[in-house]
Amino acid sequence: MEWYEVGLGLLGLLVLLIGIGLPIPFALAAASLPFLWQIQSFQTSLVSSQLKLWSVWINYILLAVPLFVFLGELIGRSHIGPRLYQFLHQGVRVRGSAAYGSIGACAGFGAVSGSSMVGSLTIGGVALPEMLRLGYGKELSSGVLAAGGTLSVLLPPSLILLFYGIVTDQSIGDLFIAGVIPGLLLATLFSVVVMIWGVIHPDDIPDSEQAARMTLFQIAATVGPIALIGLVIVVAIYGGIATPTEAAAVAALLTVILAFGVGGLRWEGFKEALFSTMRTMGYLGLLLSAGTLFGFVLTYYRVPQEFTELFLSFDLSPYTVLAIVLLFYIVLGMFLEPVSMTFITLPTIFPLMAAAGFDLIWFGVVYTVTMEIAVLTPPVGLNLYVIQGISRGQVSIGQVIRGCLPFIGALVLLIGLLVAFPQLALWLPEQMQ
Template sequence: MEWYTVGIGLFVLLMGLVSIGVPIPFALAGAALPFLWSIQSFHSSVISSELQLWGVWVNYILLAIPLFVFLGELIGRSRIGADLYHFLHSGVNVRGSAAYGSIGACAGFGAVSGSSMVGSLTIGGVALSEMLRLKYDRRLASGILAAGGTLSVLLPPSLIMIYYGIVTDQSIGNLFIAGIIPGIILTSLFVVIVFIWSRVKREHVPSADGAEKLPKKRIVITLTTIGLIGFIVIASIYTGMATPTEAAAVAAVVTFVLTACFGGLTFAGFVEALKRTMLTMGYLGLLLSAGTLFGFVVTYYRIPDELTAMITAMDLSPYVILAVVIVVYIILGMFLEPVSMTFITLPTIFPLIHAAGFDLIWFGVVYTVIMEIAVLTPPVGLNLYVIQGLAKDDVTVWDVVMGSLPFIAALVLLVIGLLVIPDIALWLPEVMK
């Protein structure tokens, strides 16, 4: 079969299976198997599938993913996340301090966990009820927390960057470093949005929050835990002392010790963190395995190479190619979650981006920002439903969508900034070489 026949067939079959409600991991495998059977006997294809699937489960680099997920769950089950939020806004006599504290807490949580959904759930679980109690506008409160989770992915460590690095064979350490300045800029943009909102709609933001300050001992424990874990991950990976998997393992052990001894982690909380990690990895493991099988078929038929050659022959401007890719991803993000998109599309897209002359570390940051726009866009914006689920009686999905719009605009502005000034992402990795 011709490569374009296989490509169209894979896409149509995949979308057909997804549209009738088949879970994405099974849809990926279901779309790939008929084309695998066309090049191998049934017996050989079973063996090939087993090898591809098993290869994912024993991949050393991929072990970093469950470790980072577990780390984030430990923080979420202890009082560290809640204390970080309360520290950043309690006793601060500034209009909107709880809103600013939410952004700061999401950014701080991003330094220890790479999951957008876990970030929104952990900080949102504490901050949303508090902001509603203080009479913040429900759209502002929910929008901040839905968008705040995106900081957990742009600031290192980032699960999306790990996936991207694995698929594109790029340095995960360089990707982490490249995300720091864009993460700081995005955090600043979120703060500016809240400041403007509090001035334009003064009735949406109380004049003072009046919360009591945390005891100094808990402040020290919280800041030490967050700072130490972030330092272990970034410093050990970048200096070459540890691989991402080793850094994640050490950070997870340190997190467990600190949260158990000083952070209020109970045995029940530890067990729940293990359960949530296994549930998350049960889905991600199936998704990664099916994505690998799907990618094997795509690679066998040379679809990425042929598509790259065809588009390159059109002699299009590199920025036209990039613009098309970005628009396609934004549209796909309305219907697919980021991890699925990464393993379905990235093996085909990144050779095209590389052939167009773009730096793959830089594109990794752009890609990560676009993936975070995806978790805020309906109908399948995961963060929207996470936040709405925290206050079903007070907040509707529409409230979260409308509240997220200014923050989506900030994400789009960051993408534009990265396009105009690539050094926003590339300067720090270059300086630190």
């Protein structure tokens, strides 16, 4: 079979299977099998499929994924995450402090957890009722929290950057450190959005907020765990003491101790964190395995290589290629969640970006920012439904979507800045070498 027949056939079959409601991991595997049978017998394909599944589950680097997921679940089910919001809200005595505190808390949570949805759920569960009680506009309250969760997938550790590194065979440590400056810049841009919102819609931000100050012990119990966990991850990886997987293991163990010691975690919460991690990894494990099988078929038929050569034959400028790829991801992000997009599309897209002359560490950061837009765009914007769900009927999905629009604009602006100034993402990795 020709490579384009395989590519179009895989894509068409995948869309059909997803369209009839088959879960994405099973759709990926089912779309791959007919083309696998073209090159292997039925019995051989069963063995090779089992080997592909096994290779994913014993991958040393992938052990970091459940550990970081578990770490985030522990923080979300203890008092550590919610207290961080309370500290930032009560410690910033300016108009709009609850909104700025939400951004800061999401950024802080992102420094110890790599999941956007868990970030929105943890901080939003505390911040949204408080902001609505204080008199903040529903669109601003929901928008800032849905968008704030995206900071968790840019600031290290990031699950999207981790998956990107696995698919593209790039350094996980370099990808993590490359996301630091863009992540801090994004938090700043979100704060600017809140400031401008307060000028245009002054009624959406109350003039004064009543909040009791925290004691010194409460501040230490709030900031200390987050700072310590983040420090362990950063120092262990970038000091050359441990691999990302080992750093994740140490950080997860430390989080267990801190969550029970100062975070008020109970045994029931610990069991819920374990079960939630297992449910998440059950899905992610199947997705990773099916994605590996899908990628094997693509690679065997040389679809990524042939697609790259065909695209480059049009003699487009590198930035035209980049614009087409980013537009493709923004549209696709309306229908697929980021992890699925990573394993379905990246094996074909990243060789194209490398051939166009772009640094793959830099593109990893740009790609991750684009994935952040995906979780904020309907109809499959995960963060939109998380925030709408925790509002318990107080905020409609339409209000959440409208509230996210200015923050999506900030994400687009960040992509523009990264394109204009690539060193925003590359300077820190260069300094660490």
